[in-house]
Amino acid sequence: MTTGEMLYEGKAKKIFLTDKEDEVIQYFKDDATAFNAEKRGTILEKGIVNNKISTRLFQELAKAGIPSHFIQQVSDREMLSRRVQIIPVEVVLRNRATGSIVKRLGLQEGMMIDPPLVEFFYKDDSLGDPLITEDHIRLMKLATPSQVIELRTQALKINTVLLPFFQQRGMLLVDFKLEFGLWNGQIILADEISPDTCRFWDIQTGERMDKDRFRKDLGRIEETYQEVLRRVCN
Numbered sequence: 044m045t046t047g048e049m050l051y052e053g054k055a056k057k058i059f060l061t062d063k064e065d066e067v068i069q070y071f072k073d074d075a076t077a078f079n080a081e082k083r084g085t086i087l088e089k090g091i092v093n094n095k096i097s098t099r100l101f102q103e104l105a106k107a108g109i110p111s112h113f114i115q116q117v118s119d120r121e122m123l124s125r126r127v128q129i130i131p132v133e134v135v136l137r138n139r140a141t142g143s144i145v146k147r148l149g150l151q152e153g154m155m156i157d158p159p160l161v162e163f164f165y166k167d168d169s170l171g172d173p174l175i176t177e178d179h180i181r182l183m184k185l186a187t188p189s190q191v192i193e194l195r196t197q198a199l200k201i202n203t204v205l206l207p208f209f210q211q212r213g214m215l216l217v218d219f220k221l222e223f224g225l226w227n228g229q230i231i232l233a234d235e236i237s238p239d240t241c242r243f244w245d246i247q248t249g250e251r252m253d254k255d256r257f258r259k260d261l262g263r264i265e266e267t268y269q270e271v272l273r274r275v276c277n
């Protein structure tokens with residue numbers, strides 16, 4: 044496969060064109076950012092780890108009938124994907140309260156959220172990715188009401204697959220962020236699912252096993268990413 048010109052560079056990935064107009068390469072970088080890129084750093088081999096973890100999770104979801112942009116992993120840092128038009132709405136699902144919802148609503152840290160909560164954020168760095176309601180999504184024409192229902196339904200379904208998957212590996216899936224894209228008029232899961240975009244707590248020790256180690260300077264960042272890879276891909 045020939046990798047063509049770069050289409051887009053984000054904070055953690057680059058997207059390249061390929062010789063097929065409906066396929067792109069996602070290249071996973073080691074760059075790490077937090078707090079809307081106010082904090083920047085590098086997590087050694089993060090790109091490799093996140094590519095492999097995302098690959099495994101997209102395969103697991105495909106088995107459960109959840110379509111995504113994933114086609115195949117083509118190298119350590121590259122994933123061949125369907126070219127989608129990203130819907131600029133970040134879909135967050137929470138099984139426990141932590142992070143921004145604790146700051147925003149004063150919920151007790153670690154509080155169980157059952158049934159899980161789905162939140163929407165407007166994907167716009169210049170605005171700091173604000174929380175938005177379904178009415179905002181309609182007002183701004185980011186998605187149609189039926190597409191919003193689809194986003195929520197898919198997020199909940201993905202949770203029912205991933206929650207037991209991680210539990211079997213000794214990890215609590217605390218929350219995660221998904222991005223979806225339009226492909227042939229259909230909504231499919233896109234982007235990545237990794238320790239950058241999820242929170243995992245070790246079931247035995249409660250240890251943080253995700254990007255919170257970078258956000259909060261908890262140390263042992265690289266080792267933790269490698270440990271998540273080991274648990275997910277073994």
Ligand code: TMP
Nearest residue numbers: 141142143144218219220239240241242
């Ligand atoms: P939050 O508690 O900061 O809103 O984060 C919720 C989930 O979304 C958590 O698993 C981390 C993930 N996330 C991203 O993937 N990208 C982001 O820019 C932010 C703020 C959170």
